[in-house]
Amino acid sequence: MSFTDLSIAKEATIKPIEKIAESAGISRDALELYGNYKAKINVDLLEPAAKLGQVVLVTALSPTPAGEGKSTVTVGLADALKQLKESVVVALREPSLGPVMGVKGGATGGGFAQVLPMEDINLHFTGDIHAITTANNALAAFIDNHLHQGNKLHIDPRRITWKRVLDMNDRALRQVTVGLGGPAQGVPREDGFDITVASEIMAVLCLADSLEDLKERLAQMVIGYTYDKEPVTVRNLGVEGALTLLLKDALKPNLVQTIEGTPAIIHGGPFANIAHGCNSLMATQTARRLADIVVTEAGFGADLGAEKFMHIKSRKGNFHPDAVVIVATVRALKMHGGVAKDSLKESNHDAVRRGIVNLAKHVETIREFGIEPVIALNRFVTDTEEELAEVIGWAEAEEIELALTNVWEQGGEGGLELAKIVKRQLATPNQFAHLYDEQDSVEEKLRAIVQKVYGGADVQLSDKAQKQLVELKKYGWDALPICMAKTQYSLSDQPKLLGRPEGFTITIREIIPKLGAGFLVCLTGDIMTMPGLPKQPAALNMDVGEDGEAVGLF
Known part of the structure; x- marks a missing residue:
C-alpha cells in the first residue's frame, strides 16, 4: 500500500481534545471547543506555572x-521526547492557503509525524487567518472611507502604505486601482494586495502578549502619510478598538494533537522570507507554562526564520533557545552541490560533499549566537548509504552532533536518537548573545546580518531605501530590529546562487517601518509580498470524496 500524509492522517486514532488538554494540565474551564478535536486556550484561566519550560x-x-521536512522533524522530535517520558508540547505556525493550494503544501508535518486533524489545520482551522484578513481589509476600508468623507487628517492618497490582503497566491492583485466609477465610488488611487501572512496585523498578533498589548500595537501601525509627509497611524483614525474586537478570539492559541497524542499548540502563520516566520509569542509562552520542554520551529533556513526568532521573537519575549536543531537532507545538499531538481533521486555523493558548505554555514550561524547546534539528517527513501556516510563523516570530523532521523516513516521512534542528543544539549547552558543591539544604526544592524548570518561582504541601500532611512531617523524609528525579506533558496538575495556564495553584496531596495510589530522590514532582491501560483498548482489534485472528506491535501 502507498502511504500519503493524508491517508496516514485519516487512519490515525484521534483523541477528544479534552483528553489532550487534561494531559497538558489545562482545565476544562480554560478550553473553548471548536468541535471534538480542536480548541482555543483561554490563557487567563490557566494555572500559574512554577517555572517556564526550556525551548x-x-x-x-x-x-x-520541495521542502526538507522541518515541520515533520519538529513533530517527530516532540513525539520522541514524549516517548522518553519527558513533559513536552510542540508549538507550530498555522498553514497559509497560499502554499497549500500552490506548490509547497501545508505545514502540519508528514507521515507518522504530523498534527491532527490535518485537513482542518491545513484549510480553515479555527478561522484565525480569516480574522486577520478581515481586520486588515477593514482597516483598508476605513482608510478609503476617511478619504471619501472629507479627509480630515489630510492623508495623501499617493502615500498610503497600507495594502489589502488575501490568504492566497494571486499575482494579478499585486497592483490594482480602487475607487473608479465616479464620486459615489470613493477616491481613485493605486493600491495593491499582499498575502495575509505578510500583513503587519499577522506580525502584531504573533508578537502581542495580551489583549491590551494587541490593541496598543494595532494603534501604533503606520498606514500612510499626510500631504506634509507626516505619518498617520491607526490611532489617528480611531479604529484600533474595532480591529481588536475583530481579533479578540484569534489571539487565543489553538490546541490540537500529534498522531502520538503529544499536545500541539498551533497559532499564527507569518512567512519567514517576507515576515518574521515564527508562531505566536503567546503560543510559545503558553507551551512553556504547560511543559518542561517546548519544541518549536522557525521558517526556512537559519538565515531567515532562526535569525528572526533570535532577534525579534525571543527578544520580545525575553528568552532564548536552550537548544537548536538544524534539519538537513541529502537531496538539499545535492542541490546545493550543483544537481538539478529533476536529478535529485540519483545517487551522487560527490555533490553531497560539495553541498555541505551550505549546511556548514548554517552551523556557523547558530554558533555565532552562542549555541552549539544539533544536526537532524532527515532520511528519504532515495538516500544511499554512501551519501549518508558522507554527511555523517563530515559531522564527526567537525565535532558536530548529528542524528539520522526517520520520523516520517517511524514517528517518534525514528527521532529517539535526536531526542537523546537534544536532552544532553538542554542540560548544558549555552552562551546566547544577539548579533546586534537594537540601538545600533540601521546600517550596522544590516551589516551584522549580512556578514555574520549570510556570509556576505557588505550591504548597500538603493536611492529609495536611503531616502526612507532619513525619514526613519527623523521620526526616531531606527532603533528597531530588522526583519529581512529575502529569498529562502540562497544565502544571498539571488535565488540561483546556491551552496555557499561569498563576496556578495545584499541590496536593500526598500525599508518599511512596521511600528505595531516593532521591526523594520527590509526588502531585498526580487522578493514578493504577494506570491503567484505555479504552472501546476497543488489545487489541481484536490477534491472532496463521496464521504465528504478531503482528497489530495499534503
Whole structure:
C-alpha cells in the first residue's frame, strides 16, 4: 500500500481534545471547543506555572523548493521526547492557503509525524487567518472611507502604505486601482494586495502578549502619510478598538494533537522570507507554562526564520533557545552541490560533499549566537548509504552532533536518537548573545546580518531605501530590529546562487517601518509580498470524496 500524509492522517486514532488538554494540565474551564478535536486556550484561566519550560528551536539549511521536512522533524522530535517520558508540547505556525493550494503544501508535518486533524489545520482551522484578513481589509476600508468623507487628517492618497490582503497566491492583485466609477465610488488611487501572512496585523498578533498589548500595537501601525509627509497611524483614525474586537478570539492559541497524542499548540502563520516566520509569542509562552520542554520551529533556513526568532521573537519575549536543531537532507545538499531538481533521486555523493558548505554555514550561524547546534539528517527513501556516510563523516570530523532521523516513516521512534542528543544539549547552558543591539544604526544592524548570518561582504541601500532611512531617523524609528525579506533558496538575495556564495553584496531596495510589530522590514532582491501560483498548482489534485472528506491535501 502507498502511504500519503493524508491517508496516514485519516487512519490515525484521534483523541477528544479534552483528553489532550487534561494531559497538558489545562482545565476544562480554560478550553473553548471548536468541535471534538480542536480548541482555543483561554490563557487567563490557566494555572500559574512554577517555572517556564526550556525551548528547542528547529531550523534548517537553505531549503529546496520541495521542502526538507522541518515541520515533520519538529513533530517527530516532540513525539520522541514524549516517548522518553519527558513533559513536552510542540508549538507550530498555522498553514497559509497560499502554499497549500500552490506548490509547497501545508505545514502540519508528514507521515507518522504530523498534527491532527490535518485537513482542518491545513484549510480553515479555527478561522484565525480569516480574522486577520478581515481586520486588515477593514482597516483598508476605513482608510478609503476617511478619504471619501472629507479627509480630515489630510492623508495623501499617493502615500498610503497600507495594502489589502488575501490568504492566497494571486499575482494579478499585486497592483490594482480602487475607487473608479465616479464620486459615489470613493477616491481613485493605486493600491495593491499582499498575502495575509505578510500583513503587519499577522506580525502584531504573533508578537502581542495580551489583549491590551494587541490593541496598543494595532494603534501604533503606520498606514500612510499626510500631504506634509507626516505619518498617520491607526490611532489617528480611531479604529484600533474595532480591529481588536475583530481579533479578540484569534489571539487565543489553538490546541490540537500529534498522531502520538503529544499536545500541539498551533497559532499564527507569518512567512519567514517576507515576515518574521515564527508562531505566536503567546503560543510559545503558553507551551512553556504547560511543559518542561517546548519544541518549536522557525521558517526556512537559519538565515531567515532562526535569525528572526533570535532577534525579534525571543527578544520580545525575553528568552532564548536552550537548544537548536538544524534539519538537513541529502537531496538539499545535492542541490546545493550543483544537481538539478529533476536529478535529485540519483545517487551522487560527490555533490553531497560539495553541498555541505551550505549546511556548514548554517552551523556557523547558530554558533555565532552562542549555541552549539544539533544536526537532524532527515532520511528519504532515495538516500544511499554512501551519501549518508558522507554527511555523517563530515559531522564527526567537525565535532558536530548529528542524528539520522526517520520520523516520517517511524514517528517518534525514528527521532529517539535526536531526542537523546537534544536532552544532553538542554542540560548544558549555552552562551546566547544577539548579533546586534537594537540601538545600533540601521546600517550596522544590516551589516551584522549580512556578514555574520549570510556570509556576505557588505550591504548597500538603493536611492529609495536611503531616502526612507532619513525619514526613519527623523521620526526616531531606527532603533528597531530588522526583519529581512529575502529569498529562502540562497544565502544571498539571488535565488540561483546556491551552496555557499561569498563576496556578495545584499541590496536593500526598500525599508518599511512596521511600528505595531516593532521591526523594520527590509526588502531585498526580487522578493514578493504577494506570491503567484505555479504552472501546476497543488489545487489541481484536490477534491472532496463521496464521504465528504478531503482528497489530495499534503
